[in-house]
Amino acid sequence: MPSPSLPQRLRRVAGAQLDNLAVRRLRTLAERLATAQPVPAELVPAVVDAFGAVAADGVRLPAQAEPAVLRAFEGLWDRDFEARPPTPAVRDTIVRQFHRLYYHSYAQTWKDTVYRGVTIWKCPLDLWLYQEMLHDLRPDLIVETGTAFGGSAYYLANLCDTLDTGRIITIDVEPQPNRPEHPRISYVTASSTDPAVVEQVRSAAGDGTVLVILDSDHSKGHVLDELRAYADIVSVGSYVVVEDTNVNGHPAYPEFGPGPMEAVDAFLAEDDRFVIDEGREKFFMTFNPRGYLKKIKA
Numbered sequence: 017m018p019s020p021s022l023p024q025r026l027r028r029v030a031g032a033q034l035d036n037l038a039v040r041r042l043r044t045l046a047e048r049l050a051t052a053q054p055v056p057a058e059l060v061p062a063v064v065d066a067f068g069a070v071a072a073d074g075v076r077l078p079a080q081a082e083p084a085v086l087r088a089f090e091g092l093w094d095r096d097f098e099a100r101p102p103t104p105a106v107r108d109t110i111v112r113q114f115h116r117l118y119y120h121s122y123a124q125t126w127k128d129t130v131y132r133g134v135t136i137w138k139c140p141l142d143l144w145l146y147q148e149m150l151h152d153l154r155p156d157l158i159v160e161t162g163t164a165f166g167g168s169a170y171y172l173a174n175l176c177d178t179l180d181t182g183r184i185i186t187i188d189v190e191p192q193p194n195r196p197e198h199p200r201i202s203y204v205t206a207s208s209t210d211p212a213v214v215e216q217v218r219s220a221a222g223d224g225t226v227l228v229i230l231d232s233d234h235s236k237g238h239v240l241d242e243l244r245a246y247a248d249i250v251s252v253g254s255y256v257v258v259e260d261t262n263v264n265g266h267p268a269y270p271e272f273g274p275g276p277m278e279a280v281d282a283f284l285a286e287d288d289r290f291v292i293d294e295g296r297e298k299f300f301m302t303f304n305p306r307g308y309l310k311k312i313k314a
């Protein structure tokens with residue numbers, strides 16, 4: 017086996033020193049927090065920083081440090097959340113770390129989420145938001161780019177059944193066997209940005225209420241092309257939902273590269289008909305942060 021290179025050896029030595037520093041700091045903070053009621057305000061950012069450093073990608077916690085880390089983290093808030101809500105810094109740290117845990121445990125979480133027997137690659141908190149949105153909007157047409165197994169199209173079709181209105185056009189480059197059959201669902205096999213497909217969707221939309229969900233190729237370029245192609249088709253008061261804006265470190269999958277979040281930023285800089293509806297982030301964790309774009313004018 018080749019011996020480790022100099023940068024690798026340095027990383028090992030420096031990394032261990034940094035871990036030790038962070039752990040020592042957490043131990044001190046944990047001791048102070050254990051006796052302090054309520055938590056002194058100046059300790060909160062320090063503990064959040066230390067916790068973030070220890071929990072950062074690539075840093076392994078020595079086993080003996082875990083109790084100190086956990087005690088410091090637990091000490092960040094009073095147990096009575098209603099009377100004493102956590103500070104924004106604490107809340108955001110909790111949400112980010114839970115989001116990363118959930119996202120990166122994909123084999124047991126979002127890749128193993130099933131709707132009535134069909135795989136659906138979504139977070140249940142977002143699925144509940146879709147239920148609320150559909151109830152409010154009663155869309156005539158839902159356009160979904162990225163079908164995969166068909167679980168999300170099937171879920172949306174069943175919600176439409178309860179409203180007794182709406183149909184779904186779902187577009188994917190890859191055909192798949194055994195997608196669920198449903199009278200409200202039309203499957204289209206093509207790229208979502210194929211101009212002929214966009215025209216087909218436009219004529220199906222007519223003057224009805226149209227909701228668009230972008231969940232296909234998540235590269236920045238493709239999502240931006242989709243936003244530009246479908247923006248006119250979304251009806252005023254409805255939404256284009258940009259799925260998976262959480263990748264590229266927002267806060268998950270930091271190695272992804274420019275993706276949906278970067279496409280949203282570029283799109284909003286050039287199109288003032290849409291605004292981010294932050295109200296759709298009320299459940300704290302969403303796979304689509306800043307991705308619920310509401311059309312406010314024609």
Ligand SMILES: C[S@@+](CC[C@H](N)C(=O)[O-])C[C@H]1O[C@@H](n2cnc3c(N)ncnc32)[C@H](O)[C@@H]1O
Pocket residue numbers: 135136137138161162163164165166167168187188189190206207208209231232233238
């Ligand atoms: C994240 S999955 C869709 C998940 C599905 N909406 C769900 O919630 O279960 C992404 C899908 O997009 C498809 N895809 C990739 N590039 C595409 C493109 N240019 N146009 C349409 N679909 C594309 C892939 O084949 C894949 O099935």
